[in-house]
Every structure is written in structure tokens, then in C-alpha cells.
Amino acid sequence: MPANKPNQGNFDELLGRALQMHSEPVPADFTERVLRQARELDKRRIVSRVVWQGRLALAGTILVGAAAIVGVVALPGRVGALLSSIGMGFTERGGALIDRFPQAVGVVRNEWQLYAVLAVLLGFAVYFFFDMLLSDRAKMA
Amino acid sequence: MVDDKWEQHGEDNGLRLLCSGDHEAFSRFVDKYKETVFLCCRRLGLREDEVEDVASETFMAAYKGLSRYGGRSELSTWLWSIAYRKGIDCLRRNRRERQLEDEQETEIADGTEHVPAVVTEDRETEQVVWEAVERLPRLWKVAVILHYREEKAIADIAKIMDTRENTVKTYLFRGRQKLREMLGEALGEDYNAGK
Numbered sequence A: 001m002p003a004n005k006p007n008q009g010n011f012d013e014l015l016g017r018a019l020q021m022h023s024e025p026v027p028a029d030f031t032e033r034v035l036r037q038a039r040e041l042d043k044r045r046i047v048s049r050v051v052w053q054g055r056l057a058l059a060g061t062i063l064v065g066a067a068a069i070v071g072v073v074a075l076p077g078r079v080g081a082l083l084s085s086i087g088m089g090f091t092e093r094g095g096a097l098i099d100r101f102p103q104a105v106g107v108v109r110n111e112w113q114l115y116a117v118l119a120v121l122l123g124f125a126v127y128f129f130f131d132m133l134l135s136d137r138a139k140m141a
Numbered sequence B: 001m002v003d004d005k006w007e008q009h010g011e012d013n014g015l016r017l018l019c020s021g022d023h024e025a026f027s028r029f030v031d032k033y034k035e036t037v038f039l040c041c042r043r044l045g046l047r048e049d050e051v052e053d054v055a056s057e058t059f060m061a062a063y064k065g066l067s068r069y070g071g072r073s074e075l076s077t078w079l080w081s082i083a084y085r086k087g088i089d090c091l092r093r094n095r096r097e098r099q100l101e102d103e104q105e106t107e108i109a110d111g112t113e114h115v116p117a118v119v120t121e122d123r124e125t126e127q128v129v130w131e132a133v134e135r136l137p138r139l140w141k142v143a144v145i146l147h148y149r150e151e152k153a154i155a156d157i158a159k160i161m162d163t164r165e166n167t168v169k170t171y172l173f174r175g176r177q178k179l180r181e182m183l184g185e186a187l188g189e190d191y192n193a194g195k
Helices: A010-021 A030-074 A076-091 A094-110 A112-140 B004-008 B011-019 B023-043 B048-068 B075-093 B097-114 B125-134 B138-149 B154-161 B165-187
Strands: none
Touching (some): A010 B125, A030 A076, A030 A112, A030 B023, A030 B048, A094 A112, B011 B048, B023 B048, B023 B075, B023 B138, B075 B154, B125 B138, B125 B165, B138 B154, B138 B165, B154 B165
């Protein structure tokens, strides 16, 4: 019994004992029903999550597309130079890439805002791609 | 009162599984506490059709909130506070809140009319005590049950009932006094030695 009970004695003991012996009737299938509700809630949560992921992925796709269009329209020179430098980079040999590394760092430093935006968009796209393809399958399993 | 299966899994492990959303752990949790939740709902005076709904709501609220349960209070105290709040909300929805407050005075005045029958060999003492407790006003009844049956400290009862500790002490004092009066005639000298 807790220490701060107002009075002690036979009456308290009797009361405690009597109340603890009481058994409250509960419907036989109550646990199963609550468990069913919990499972339904989980399913609704997963569906809601998938719907939101779909919406976000769609928003991400639109955003990437819009950013690309805005980039091409507003900064055609920069985007052209960037794409050509990326294309050149892919065709370069490893040794040449190493030689050009300080130059590439210089280019990134000069145009860091553009690279930052591209990096965020790329990260966004990759995250949603993997989230949509892998994580929900794992959750469903 | 303690479920063996729950104990077998260990409290910590059971709690960890429960908080992670494990259905088996949740099933054990419901099995362990369903009687307590029904007890709370019925003692608050909910109708039988409301009792099951509120009990289900309580467990579903617990299921949703388990990931946020920080262990600051005992799991049973936490669940009691949800059940109590849901029960009171149900009473409020049905505009029985005023009745809840009014009956504290009125029922006590009528209490002597409901003295339990004298205990005979056929009637268990426990049954008589329980019947007397059932005649207390709802809030006194809940406080008495929490203290004597669930062995909760005053501070925990205050937390569950969302009230001050002094109010709980008053409920307990008056409830105990009323039970003494009611049971005095029914149980005779069996317990009066401790008076």
C-alpha cells in the first residue's frame, strides 16, 4: 500500500483486500476487437503515408522539371556551360580528371549556388525514388 | 492482476516491443489492462453501450500514443489517466457533467438509505464491501478504487483525475468515512477493531 494513506488499520486492509478480489466482467472478444482496430489503423497509416509520398514525389518531379526550365530560360549560358562541362567530365580519362581537379573545384566554387540547388534537387529525387521503391515494400512485408 | 505472459517477456522488453507497435505485445497489454479500463468506465457511470466504446477508444488512444510514452509515470497510471479522461469526455458529451458534480453532495445525503444487508454466511464480505463502494459518488468511488485496489499514491491519483492532491485526499477521507458508516452495520465488529 502507498505510504501516504490517510489512515491505517483493519478497515483499510479489509477495503484493499475486498477491492482487489473484485473481477470486472469484460466481453470475451474485446482483445481481438481492439487488435483488429489497431491493425486497421496501421493499414490506414501506411496507405496515408504512401499517398503522401506519392504527392511529394510528384511535387518533387514538378519542382525538378520547373527548375530545369527556369534554369534554361533564365541562365542559358551557365546551364549550357555546366552541361557541357559535365559531359566533358564523363568523357575525360581518369588521369585527365585528376589533372583538371583544381580547375573543377574552381568552377564549383564560382557557381556554388547553382550546384547547391542541383544537389538539393538530386538528393530530393534520389530520396523519393528509393523511398517509393524500397521502404514501403519493407513495411508491407 | 499481473499477466504472466507479460512478465515472461520482461517488463522492459515488453514495453520496448509495445512502443515499437508490435501487435502481440499490444494484445498482451490489452489483456493485462482491459479489466482495469472497464472498471474505470463503469465506475464513472457510463452506460453499458458506452463502456465498450470508451474502453476501445482508450486502448486505441494508448496505441497511438505509445511511441510518445516517455515512461515518466507508470504504464498503468498513464492508461488510467487516458481512460478517466475519455470517460469524463463521454459524460460531457452526454451532458452529464453537472450531474457528476452535483451528486457529490446529494448522494451522500441519501447514502444511509442504501446500507448493505447484514453479512450472512452466504454473502461474501468482499461482495458487501464492493456494493458499498458502488454506492459512493463517482469521483469518490474512482479515488477509493485507485487508492485501495490499484494501490496508487495520492500524487498519481491527482494526475489521473486531473485535480489537486488535497481534493483527492478529501475524496478519500469522505469516501472512507462513508464506507465505514455503511459497512459498520453490515460487517459489525469484523473490522471495527481497527477504527
